[in-house]
Amino acid sequence: MTQRPLARADEYRRFETIIDARSPSEFALDHIPGAINCPVLDDEERRIVGTLYHQTGAFEARRVGGAMVAANLARHMYAHFADRPANWRPLVYCWRGGLRSGSMVTWMRMVGWDAQQLAGGYKNFRRHVVDQLAELSPRLRLKVICGATGSAKTRVLHALQAQGAQVLDLEFFASHKGSLLGRLPGQPQPSQKRFETLLATTLDAFDLQRDVYVEGESPRIGQLNLPVELVECMRAAPCIEVRATLDARHAYLLEDYAYLGDDPEALATQLGQLKQLQGGENVRRWQDWARQRALAPLFSELIAQHYDPHYERSQARHFAHWAERASVAADELSPGGVSRIATEILAMEKSAPAPSKT
Numbered sequence: 464m465t466q467r468p469l470a471r472a473d474e475y476r477r478f479e480t481i482i483d484a485r486s487p488s489e490f491a492l493d494h495i496p497g498a499i500n501c502p503v504l505d506d507e508e509r510r511i512v513g514t515l516y517h518q519t520g521a522f523e524a525r526r527v528g529g530a531m532v533a534a535n536l537a538r539h540m541y542a543h544f545a546d547r548p549a550n551w552r553p554l555v556y557c558w559r560g561g562l563r564s565g566s567m568v569t570w571m572r573m574v575g576w577d578a579q580q581l582a583g584g585y586k587n588f589r590r591h592v593v594d595q596l597a598e599l600s601p602r603l604r605l606k607v608i609c610g611a612t613g614s615a616k617t618r619v620l621h622a623l624q625a626q627g628a629q630v631l632d633l634e635f636f637a638s639h640k641g642s643l644l645g646r647l648p649g650q651p652q653p654s655q656k657r658f659e660t661l662l663a664t665t666l667d668a669f670d671l672q673r674d675v676y677v678e679g680e681s682p683r684i685g686q687l688n689l690p691v692e693l694v695e696c697m698r699a700a701p702c703i704e705v706r707a708t709l710d711a712r713h714a715y716l717l718e719d720y721a722y723l724g725d726d727p728e729a730l731a732t733q734l735g736q737l738k739q740l741q742g743g744e745n746v747r748r749w750q751d752w753a754r755q756r757a758l759a760p761l762f763s764e765l766i767a768q769h770y771d772p773h774y775e776r777s778q779a780r781h782f783a784h785w786a787e788r789a790s791v792a793a794d795e796l797s798p799g800g801v802s803r804i805a806t807e808i809l810a811m812e813k814s815a816p817a818p819s820k821t
Contacts, residue, residue, distance in 0.1 A: 468577075468579050468580070469560070469579065469580055469581070469582035470554055470579040470580070470582060471582060472581065472582075472583070472588045472590070472591035473591060474554075475496075475554055475588070477554075478552060478553060478554035479551070479552065479553070480499070480547075480552075480553040480554070481495050481497055481498040481499070481554045481556075482498065482499055482501050482553050482554065482556070482567065483495065483498040483499065483500045483501070483556060483557075483585075484501060484503045484555055484556065484557045484563045484564045484566075484567050485500070485502065485503075485556075485557050485563065485585065486502050486504060486505055486508075486509050487500060487502060487505060488506050489558065489585075490502075492654050492656060492657065493585075493653075493654055493657040493660050494585070494660075495556065495585070495588055495660075496660065496661075496664050498556075499543070501539045501543055502535060503532050503535055503536065503557070503563040503564075503567055504528065504535065504563065505535075508528070508535075511527065511531075512524050512527060512528040512531070515527055515528075532563075532566050536566065536567060536570050539567075540570070540574075544571075547576065549575055549576070550577070551576045551577075552576065552577045552578070552579070553571065553576065553578050554578075554579050554580075554581055555567050555568050555571070555578055555579070555580055555581065556580070556581035556584045556585055557584050557585070558584050558585055558586060559583065559584045559585075559586050560580055560581055560582055560586075561584065564580050564581065564584060565580060568580045589656065592656075592659055592660050592663040593659070595663040595666065595667055596659060596662060596663050596666065596690040596693065597690070597692050599663075599666040599669075600666065600693040600695075601692060601695070602671050603631075603666070603669070603671065603675050603693075604672075604673065604674045604675060605631075605675050605676075605696055605697055605700035606674050606675070606676050606700060606702075606703060607676075607677055607678070607679045607697055607700045607701070607702045607703070607782065608620060608623075608676055608677065608678050608679065608702075608703055608705065608808075609678075609679040609702050609704045609705070609778055609782070609788065610704055610705035610706070610707065611712065611766075611770065611771055612642065612712070612716070612765075612766060612770040612771070612774070613707070613711075613712030613715050613716040613719075613762075613766065613770075614705040614706075614707045614712060614793075614796070615705070615707065615715050615719075615793075615796040615801055615804075616678045616679075616705060617678060618796070618798075618801045619705060619801055619805055620676060620677075621801075622801045622802045622804065622805035623805045623808065623809065625802075625805075626802075626805055626806065626809060628674065628676055628805075628809060629669055629670065629673050629674065629676065630675070630676050630677070631662075631665060631666075631675055631676070631677040633662075633677065633678065633680055634678065634680075634684060636653070636658055636661040636665075637653070637658055637684040637685055637687050638650045638651065638653060638685075639652055639684050639685035639686075639687070641678075641680055641681070641684045643733060643734075643736065643737070644720060644723060644730070645684075646685065646733075648722055648725065648726070652685050652686055653687075655687055655688065662690065662693070676808075677697060679697065679702065679778070679781075679782065680697070681781075682694045697782075698781055698782060698783060699783050699784075700782075700784070701787075701788070701789075702778075702782050702784055702785055702788040702789070703788065703789045703790070703791065703808055703811075704788050704789070704790040704791070705791055705793060705804060706791065706792050706793065707793040707796055708793070708794045708795075709766070710794075711793060711794055711795050711796045711800075712766065712796070713759075713762060713766065714796070715796040716762045716766075717758055717759060717762060720758070720762070721758070723753075723758065724758055727753050727754045727755070727756055728754065730753040731750040731753040734746055734749045734753055735750065737749075737769065740769070741768065741769060745764075745768065748764075749761055749764065749765070789811055791804050791807050791808060791811075
C-alpha cells in the first residue's frame with residue numbers, strides 16, 4: 464500500500480471536512496476549528512487499552528484495541544461518511560498523527576477517498592497556534608477601547624463591528640466579562656488551549672493593514688491568560704476612552720448585570736473576595752444587599768469605592784499612550800447611544816495617525 468499523504472498544520476483550511484479521531488474528552492479540551500469528532504477509541508476504550516498495555520503488554524492491548532478501532536471505524540463509515548462522493552478529500556488527525564488517525568486514513572483510502580493525515584497531529588497544530596499568536600500579535604494595528612466600569616465597552620466593540628470595523632472580542636472568546644463579577648451564568652470558560660485556538664484563528668483572518676479594535680483588558684480574563692505578545696501589543700497601542708456619565712454607567716450596569724440577582728448567595732460569595740481590599744464592614748453590607756437583590760445601591764458603592772478609585776491610575780500604569788488618549792463623551796448608553804459612540808470613534812480614527820510603538 465502506498466504511504467499515507469501528510470498535510471501541514473497550516474493547510475487545514477484546504478479541506479472541506481476535518482475529522483478529529485481523538486476521544487470526546489480530548490476533542491472537548493480543544494480541536495481544530497470546524498473539526499467533527501469521530502473517535503477511533505472513545506474515553507472508556509482508551510482507558511481499557513491503556514490498562515491492558517501496562518498490565519499485559521503491547522500485543523494484548525493492540526489485539527483488543529484493534530477490534531475496538533475496527534468496530535468504531537465501521538460505525539463512522541455508516542453514520543458519517545456513507546453519502547460522501549468519490550472526490551471527497553478529508554483531513555484526519557489524532558494526538559500525534561499516529562495509529563488512530565492513520566487507521567482511519569488507511570480505511571478511507573482503501574474506499575477510494577483522497578484522505579490526508581495531519582503530520583504531527585493535534586500536537587503539531589498546537590505548536591502552529593502558539594507560533595501564530597507570537598507572529599501575528601505584534602503586527603496588529605490595535606486601537607484599545609477603554610472606559611470606567613459600566614461604560615459599555617463591549618457593546619461599543621459590537622457596534623464598531625456592525626459598522627465594518629475589525630474587532631477582537633476577547634471576552635467573547637473567554638466566556639467571561641473580565642471583572643470580579645464577570646462570570647457568566649451557565650457558561651463555563653473554555654480551556655486555555657481552546658481560548659488560544661480561537662484567538663489565533665481570528666488573528667489569522669484579519670487584514671493586517673487595517674485597524675483592529677480591542678477592549679482594554681488585564682493580562683487575565685477570569686481563569687484564562689492572554690498571550691504575552693498580545694498583552695504587549697495592547698499596552699503599546701493608542702487608547703480611546705469612552706467617558707460615560709455616572710448615571711449612564713449605573714443604568715447600564717443594572718441592565719447588563721441584572722442576572723446577578725438570580726443567585727444572591729453566589730453573588731455574596733463573589734463579593735467576599737473583596738474583604739482584604741475593602742474591609743469586612745463594607746463587604747458585609749454589600750453581601751447583605753446582594754442577598755436582598757438590592758443591586759442599585761450595591762452597584763453605586765462598588766463604582767464609587769472599588770472600581771473608580773483604581774481606574775485611571777491602573778490605566779496610566781498599563782497603557783503607554785494613556786496620556787494622549789482620545790475620548791468620546793456619552794450621557795446615555797442605549798443601543799442608539801452606543802452606535803453613536805462607535806460612529807464617532809471611526810470618524811476620529813480615519814484621520815488620526817497611529818503613534819509609534821514603544
